Amino acid sequence: MQLRQLSLINYKNFESKELAFDAKINCFVGANGIGKTNILDAIYHLCFGKSYFNPVSSQNIRHGSDFFVIDGTFEKENREEKIVCSLKKNNKKIIKRNGKAYDRFADHIGLLPLVIISPADRDLIIEGSETRRKFIDGVISQSDKSYLQNLINYNKVVSQRNALLKYFAANRTFNKDTLAVYDEQMHTYGSEIFKKRTTFLESFIPIFQEQYKAITGNTENVSLTYESKLKSNDLLSLLSKSLDKDRALQYTSVGVHKDDLSFEISEYPIKKFGSQGQQKSFLIALKFAQFHFMKSQSGTTPILILDDIFDKLDENRVSHIITLVNNENFGQIFISDTHADRTESIVKKIHQSYKIFKL
Numbered sequence: 393m394q395l396r397q398l399s400l401i402n403y404k405n406f407e408s409k410e411l412a413f414d415a416k417i418n419c420f421v422g423a424n425g426i427g428k429t430n431i432l433d434a435i436y437h438l439c440f441g442k443s444y445f446n447p448v449s450s451q452n453i454r455h456g457s458d459f460f461v462i463d464g465t466f467e468k469e470n471r472e473e474k475i476v477c478s479l480k481k482n483n484k485k486i487i488k489r490n491g492k493a494y495d496r497f498a499d500h501i502g503l504l505p506l507v508i509i510s511p512a513d514r515d516l517i518i519e520g521s522e523t524r525r526k527f528i529d530g531v532i533s534q535s536d537k538s539y540l541q542n543l544i545n546y547n548k549v550v551s552q553r554n555a556l557l558k559y560f561a562a563n564r565t566f567n568k569d570t571l572a573v574y575d576e577q578m579h580t581y582g583s584e585i586f587k588k589r590t591t592f593l594e595s596f597i598p599i600f601q602e603q604y605k606a607i608t609g610n611t612e613n614v615s616l617t618y619e620s621k622l623k624s625n626d627l628l629s630l631l632s633k634s635l636d637k638d639r640a641l642q643y644t645s646v647g648v649h650k651d652d653l654s655f656e657i658s659e660y661p662i663k664k665f666g667s668q669g670q671q672k673s674f675l676i677a678l679k680f681a682q683f684h685f686m687k688s689q690s691g692t693t694p695i696l697i698l699d700d701i702f703d704k705l706d707e708n709r710v711s712h713i714i715t716l717v718n719n720e721n722f723g724q725i726f727i728s729d730t731h732a733d734r735t736e737s738i739v740k741k742i743h744q745s746y747k748i749f750k751l
């Protein structure tokens with residue numbers, strides 16, 4: 393799959409921009425704040441219907457304008473896919489595929505697989521567990537629509553259960569039977585989510601380990617572990633055990649909405665004990681593993697976006713990444729970097745066709 397052309401109107405700092413891409417490697421180079429990441433984000437926007445960096449859609453409209461349009465022509469399995477994503481201030485966003493607007497944006501997800509690696513991914517290491525759950529859920533949902541539906545149903549039941557716990561506390565009352573209805577539903581949806589997360593991670597973790605070894609030259613010992621209380625108990629008994637606690641807290645303290653991933657280097661949390669380069673390598677391995685997983689699930693080679701990934705990596709690691717990109721049949725790649733010379737010398741080593749856009 394590849395993106396052939398991109399045109400932007402009033403998207404972030406671009407009033408108007410037209411770009412035609414190389415089928416393999418495209419690099420955006422230029423000074424800080426010039427708009428390199430904004431172009432990458434526009435590509436992400438076309439594939440996912442939203443920005444990777446700014447979830448408030450209206451803030452992606454260029455200051456002083458009242459709409460944006462992103463227009464891209466992709467080629468997937470020898471078919472042209474023309475995607476237009478537009479937003480007018482105070483209106484709903486519209487995403488059109490070959491001239492036809494989607495009723496549900498969720499239907500667009502998965503059509504154009506893409507993996508992005510950006511400095512913002514550091515949140516996966518430093519932020520709370522929600523970011524890591526979102527990562528797993530995002531990867532699984534792209535190839536499994538029923539997982540996404542289960543997740544939506546589960547989250548709805550959790551908020552209803554929380555509202556009920558609050559109601560009980562406010563009115564100094566309690567009804568075991570009403571709560572049991574929610575517990576049953578949480579158990580049904582939650583067990584399915586737990587099963588799919590477990591199966592996903594069983595195949596994902598070895599790919600991740602392989603990628604990390606390839607990036608670092610097998611010099612470090614890292615681990616990625618799925619943490620869930622459902623590993624040792626079913627959700628119904630967990631809910632029953634934590635009933636007194638939940639009533640006191642007025643929210644549901646156990647369930648798959650509390651699952652996490654633990655990231656360790658030499659058996660210590662990478663958040664506290666990993667260097668910046670080690671953390672970056674860990675994130676790149678995580679995203680490369682996502683790339684391979686998505687490729688095997690969808691049969692389509694995702695677009696790969698590498699936003700500013702070379703900073704803080706030593707020459708060895710950069711050269712291992714180049715070897716990986718060379719060997720492993722990656723498809724179209726978009727790269728941003730502030731150093732034009734560094735980028736050119738790196739992409740030359742990839743031995744593929746490339747285009748450099750100086751912004």
Ligand SMILES: Nc1ncnc2c1ncn2[C@@H]1O[C@H](COP(=O)(O)OP(=O)(O)OP(=O)(O)O)[C@@H](O)[C@H]1O
Pocket residue numbers: 403404405406422423424425426427428429430431451452453454455700728730
């Ligand atoms: N809605 C908007 N309207 C106008 N300009 C915007 C808007 N949103 C962001 N910008 C501008 O976009 C610029 C940032 O662009 P971007 O993040 O793409 O830079 P970059 O080239 O990747 O820089 P760096 O090398 O520092 O990462 C900033 O100057 C910012 O003010």
